[in-house]
Amino acid sequence: MPLSDMPEFSDDLLKEFETRRTERVNTPVIQPAEPFLDIAGEDLRRRIFLTESETGASLCLRPEFTIPVCLRHIETATGTPRRYSYLGEVFRQRREGAHEFYQAGIEDLGDKDIASADARAIGDATGVLKALLPGRKLALTLGDQAVFEAVVQALGLPLGWQKRLIHAFGDMEHLEALLERLARPQPVAGLDPEIAGLIASGKEAELVARIDRTMQETGYSTNASRSPAEIARRLKEKLELAETRLDGSALLLLREFLTLQLPLDEAPAALAGFADAAGLKLGAALALFDARLAALANAGADIGGMTYRAAFGRPLDYYTGLVFEITEAGSSAVLAGGGRFDRLLTLLGASDHVPAVGFSLWLDRIEAGRADQ
């Protein structure tokens, strides 16, 4: 029997997790803060409850489950594939709503069949919500970082620009600023003419030696994080990138792509049509997109009722492909959010690449939804 202040539908939820062949895991409420700040960025700091141990170690109250579940998986070294589920309290500083609330979810680690694992995560999230909110009309929005990456790559931009755009994916304001820079390149100002000369004449070794000398003289070299070679290489790359201009039609294409929003069952044709018209080869990314859709359709999902939004992503560097959100139709309150995070486990220290996909359920919102019934 779960704790008495758990949501009243906890038993139903745990049964759902069991029939979906997951292994329920628990993790300590008090967690080392380091992995969360390291992975999710400093912005998280003002949204979590931080404290310090007597020895000065930074600790926090568990703000979410994905990182603890993955860390536990790495520590126990039980091998993949694994399907974990969790149900427990998380703690966050929020402007609205309680600071402690229950979250539950499934993390699917190590399944190499990406398309079917993606479809299963969507199916699980939708299935659980339908069981908990019977008769409600749900709305699912889906995005795919891999498709955006393919578009950027196919446009033939230099690697540095591809990285910038991909890094900003999901943050429309930042992305717009980058597109603006691509439309109107600004020459690099204020560079020492001597340095500029070294680069222009390809004397990279001399440039590196010069940077090294300055570092020695200024007493900076002992603890320098960025080496002379790294600085020289990026300086060269920066000058090249500053000259990159995306011509008007390519820019229009990119903007057109980012505005795509349509029923999911129409997305493959629309994306193929977009690629054709633009003369872009999006091969592998579209193949995976279509395979995921086929897997969803096979599982009986109503893909015509789901929405594909090309600009939907999360600007964190461990998300790699699918992202999705489920709300009640007409509402903006997210009931379930998930996605594929193939880079997370290696960032957390796993020695092997572990493909991973999962979702979490906002139980306080689900509870509120049930109360409205």
Next chain:
Amino acid sequence: MNTITIALPSKGRIKEEAATIFERAGLAISAVGNDRSYRGRIEGIEGVEIAYLSASEIARELANGAVDFGVTGEDLVREGMPEVDQKVEFCARLGFGGADVVVAVPEIWLDVETMADLGDVAADFRARHGRRLAIATKYWRLTQQFFSRQHGIQLYRIVESLGATEGAPAAGQADIIVDITSTGSTLRANHLKVLADGVILKSEACLVRARKTVHDGDPRIAKIVKAVRTAL
């Protein structure tokens, strides 16, 4: 009648400058008890007390609403509370204590002149160095707002630094700093440079009012603000 408390800096040049402005504003301060007392009174307006506090305490007391007015640096007030403009009103900029909160990187980072450059470096940092870009600062909130909201840079770590922040990069405690500077000479002496678009805040001493409903319609509030403004 409720008491209005004005918090003034308790030491240093900022104390003298604040006293000069209040004097010029016709708000003469008399010490309560003896000359070294940390309490005072404004002569001529009933129920207005002076509390002498350190500049950072003044920012904190304004955030708590424990004082009605304070004279302190804008940087401390903005760093000290979320949604600052809803909680306090900057009534007057006093023209002293000027200093900028800036993003500064090692001079030898020839490839980094703008926040966009820094964004590129931060995005790649973990892959190259096995850790996130580290920023030494005491300005957690201002740094987060500037990096995340204004420049879309998420991936960095803040290393708390309570003093001699300019030395952190050379000492290997951090890669870059966010710190306050008035002339830039300490930065230059430590071979650091301010990014072209790296000024987070142009700070100076301000007369700041905690927004409280009891202030509505209290003529003493308007009188104090007006007196200080005309003295500038």
